[in-house]
Amino acid sequence: MALEFQLDHQDHKKVEDFIARSAAGVSAISLHPKVAAAQHGVAETARDAGLEVLYDPRTERLEHEGFTLQGIPGYTGTPYNLDALAANVDQRQQLIDAVLGATPDVVTIVTPPHFLARDARTSHLDLALAEATRLSTDKRVRPVLMMKARFPVADAAELAREYAAAGFDEIELRFTPLGGEDDGIPKIRAAFTIADLFRSAGLKVVLGRSGNVGQTAYALGHVDGYSMGIGQMEHVNHSADITRQKQPPKLDEEGNKVKSGGAWQGVYIPNLATTLSMKRARTLLGHTDVRTKLLCRIDHCANSLLGPVTDYRSHYLHSRAAEAERLAATPPAWRGKIETDRLQRALELRELVNTKYRAAGEPELKVRTLQSLVDGIEEERAAVA
Ligand SMILES: [Zn+2]
Structure with a gap:
């Protein structure tokens, strides 16, 4: 499993x-x-x-x-x-x-x-x-x-x-x-x-x-x-x-269902440990200051800087699966360290995006859950040591 x-x-x-x-x-x-x-x-x-x-x-x-x-x-x-x-x-x-x-x-x-x-x-x-x-x-x-x-x-x-x-x-x-x-x-x-x-x-x-x-x-x-x-x-x-x-479906004047804005296209950014809207992901990946920090090099993404947004589903599958595979391949005693490092990196990068690369009107990337997870891991590791 x-x-x-x-x-x-x-x-x-x-x-x-x-x-x-x-x-x-x-x-x-x-x-x-x-x-x-x-x-x-x-x-x-x-x-x-x-x-x-x-x-x-x-x-x-x-x-x-x-x-x-x-x-x-x-x-x-x-x-x-x-x-x-x-x-x-x-x-x-x-x-x-x-x-x-x-x-x-x-x-x-x-x-x-x-x-x-x-x-x-x-x-x-x-x-x-x-x-x-x-x-x-x-x-x-x-x-x-x-x-x-x-x-x-x-x-x-x-x-x-x-x-x-x-x-x-x-x-x-x-x-x-x-x-x-x-x-x-x-x-x-x-x-x-x-x-x-x-x-x-x-x-x-x-x-x-x-x-x-x-x-x-x-x-x-x-x-x-x-x-x-x-x-x-x-x-x-x-x-x-x-x-x-x-919520009742929205109807137009004729009583037909109005198509909403289309399906949610969630773009996972592994180094931020978060899934962003297509628009926001595209903007970040297009910025030369930060795009190298946000790259994915797996499968089709290896050949395209915009891989995560051009095929967000395949990118989601390979990046999430790669993270799971990495943990599964690591001896259990070391997995906590790998996870802390991943979350810590994401926290730092979220702070950077929040302070420097957030467009007006865009919400801050929240950090509370990530910080709770990092603190929780530290707590557990201290208890074992
Ligand atoms: Zn990818």
């Missing part, structure tokens, strides 16, 4: 080409809830290359109303009432059957339906859904447990024991909100502590949608793997997702 990529609508061709060449550092891909059928090619390529293939049903969104839920397995047009679902085994099985029906055959690890775990009832509902899913399929099952970032540690310890007792040996944890640019040390420490509890209960742990936080957690041995989208999904923010799905 190492890095897992979660595919969006339009990622499959680039991901397929990337995996067909080399997938070093990457251990799995996850198919999109609504367009998995169109992603069959990349799924087969990944499976043939020895990667795991997952399918993310995104059922946690079904607890609320929304304009973008059509196509999510189990969607009935009415929000799920979790109290009712916790009390009704038939309704739970219907949801599981819908998710299994939508899960493509090529998938190697099944993801059960899941909802935000906010208390004892909802977390036990998630466990019940996972257990019943396992009884309904012959494949490996990896539950997703999305928890509030401040989930009580004692309750998490109990939950970890229950998942282990139920026979699960792997789980994906998602903490919400976590992984943005404004996380303090206590929040990160709490997430790592909960990941440790699941690991010591005997489960392999993947930190879902977790960008830099996931990479650091992996470097420090708190998790076995971490996942992200391609230029996006580097953090979890459940309430923001729900707010977004409740």
